[in-house]
Amino acid sequence: MNPKRFDYFAPESLNEAIKILAEKEDAKVLAGGQSLIALMKLRLAAPQAIVDLNSVKENLSYIREENGYLAIGAMTTHDEIEHSEVIKSKFTLLNDAASKIGDQQVRNKGTIGGSCCHADPAADLPTALMALNPTFVATGPSGSREISYEDFFVDTFTTSLARDEILTEIRIPYLEQRSGSAYIKHSRREGDFAIVGVGAVLLMDKSNVCKEARISLGAVAPTIIRAKKAEKYLAGKKITEEVLEEVGERARDGADPPSDMHGSREYRLDMIKVFTKRAIKQALGRVR
Ligand SMILES: Cc1cc2nc3c(=O)[nH]c(=O)nc-3n(C[C@H](O)[C@H](O)[C@H](O)COP(=O)(O)OP(=O)(O)OC[C@H]3O[C@@H](n4cnc5c(N)ncnc54)[C@H](O)[C@@H]3O)c2cc1C
DSSP states (O other): OOOOOOEEEOOSSHHHHHHHHHHOTTEEEESSOTTHHHHHHTTSOOOSEEEEGGGOSSOOOOEEEOSSEEEEETTOBHHHHHTOHHHHHHOHHHHHHHHTSSOHHHHHHOBHHHHHHHTOTTOHHHHHHHTTOOEEEEEETTEEEEEEHHHHEEETTEESOOTTOEEEEEEEEOOOSSEEEEEEEEOSSTTSOOSEEEEEEEEEOTTSBEEEEEEEEESSSSSOEEOHHHHHHHTTSBOOHHHHHHHHHHHTTTOOOOOBTTBOHHHHHHHHHHHHHHHHHHHHHTOO
16 A cells, blocks of 8 residues: 655754654654554555655764763664674673564664654564663754653653654663673564563672663563563572572563464463563673
């Protein structure tokens, strides 16, 4: 199917893009187009105007080590994240997640900003990101503001960005020494969306006691969630099989998975347990 008619804008600056968003009632930003164009073709989205970010002069595609955090530009592609050395060495779970998205064509065009703004609860990079306590930088008519990871995802396909705001950067605080991370995606076939996605970050002390655990879950609720009860239980413990069993149980708390053609609610609840345990084990194996 062809999309409904729309006006197309290719602004040359962020300011111009924001101005168009503010003026037009029903305008949508276009980044990699890997979600938006598909929705428009299916007529599940029919914006009156498209504001293409690909010509803006400001560079929104970068991975930069700043003082205290890693900065990722919103237009950085999945492929760039998958192949970044700094991400591989310091935030391995993002590398895991990016490499599991769709196929190479999708990874070449799709962006981390687009994936976050699309706010699909089954999306891989946003799920992995949520275990890293990121801050989202939104730029609008009155400048930039920071949005905490706890406030960014509001509901399925809904973020806390205003209509005339553009996500410009994602900031990820560095992890301490003796930390490890992993993202595991459970899907029917390679390249499918996750039935369950689990991100795990572990901060360990010298005697191998877990100081802090962060566990994010995708595809199991209307938005990506953190398994707070499991995180709390794991903190202060050595990671044994018995502890992992209990963590897996507790990770299900707060999940409200749907039943659909890819798996029943009960199946997904079981898979949360299985894949949480696996993600933690993999993160533990990567602690340095
Ligand atoms: C065949 C196929 C398979 C896929 N498989 C997976 C998968 O396995 N896992 C997965 O996680 N994803 C998958 N995706 C989705 C893919 O990751 C998309 O790249 C991503 O969801 C959207 O990124 P984009 O840059 O293409 O955004 P777009 O499609 O351009 O935009 C998506 C939404 O975000 C808004 N937006 C984009 N950028 C900004 C910004 N900077 N500020 C404000 N709003 C913005 C747009 O207005 C739109 O509403 C798949 C897509 C396809 C086509």
